[in-house]
Amino acid sequence: MKPLQIQYFNHSVLATRLAKEVQSRAVTLDELSAATHIPSDSLNDFITGTQCPTLHQLATIASVVGLSPAWLAFGQGEAELPSVASARGEYASDLRLSPDELKAKYSFEHPLFNQATWINQVAAGIYLEGYWAWTAEQLRELNSPE
Known part of the structure; x- marks a missing residue:
């Protein structure tokens, strides 16, 4: 299966954001490569804008540097991912919502669980339900006792 590519966005914007975040975190490309297995x-091609990452690569990079993939690629939503503790408190009321109610509340995408991550799980065969059903499940897992 061919990896999903991100289309219809400005590669230089992603490149600029990624370069800035790597530099601000004082992470070398070799360190990022070791952490992401990319x-x-x-x-380097992603940072210079000569190549576009797949959705899986983007989600992996974003996870390692603690950023939202949607913000990294498109500038949408908050840049930093919230901590588990703050997310549990902030989105606790979402636990009682059905997938349809989540969709009505957030319209496009839940702030914590982006569609790029869901697409990666579908592609990997980990999760096959629709986006909002997956989001509801992620919320339940987030709030389950550790």
């Missing part, structure tokens, strides 16, 4: 030369 070759350093590919990461």
